[in-house]
Amino acid sequence: MKKAVIITFDQFTDIDVFLPWDLLNRVKLIDKEFQVKLLGTTYSHVSVSGIDLKTHGFIEEANEADFVFFASGPGTRDVIKDKTYLGRFQLNPEKQIIASMCSGALIIAALGHLKGLSATTYPTAFEALRNYEVEVIEDTHLVTHESIGTAAGCLAAVDLIAWAITKMYDKKISDAVTASVLPIGQGQACMYPQNNLANG
Structure with a gap:
């Protein structure tokens, strides 16, 4: 049984949690045993727009997940300064897929998993990411290295999650x-007319 987790915190960017959440849950229509969970440090976290999001568990559960996804938002600047918070993660890129949206890359970097690698993030976090000895790629929305992926720009989540699904399963499912x-005319209507993932 495979499991994906989305790491949330106070002041997360809404779409950078809800879009990956939606995409990953579509995998469950193919693999009914696939699990997707929202993890945090408390029973709920409040987004930038004020949504109070209930979590399914605590961040330690990420240490055993197949796919760990770090959300973005102003809250990343707080958690990367919290050594106790960072110490609760014991991630292993050799056994897990680790990814981030926008400033979520700062968390992966603070955990030491981006040192010496290239990555991308939202422009407002470029300089902060460079402080972790990361080569920041400013002109692309997706940068991947084996089992680590970073994406920039909210809609880049589609490509990032597709990359992760391919690594967990295969390109057909992705x-x-x-x-x-995808918009009608670009996706399901012409390529997958019987796609049981469509829920419109």
């Missing part, structure tokens, strides 16, 4: 998930 959310 393509089906992506096609199910």
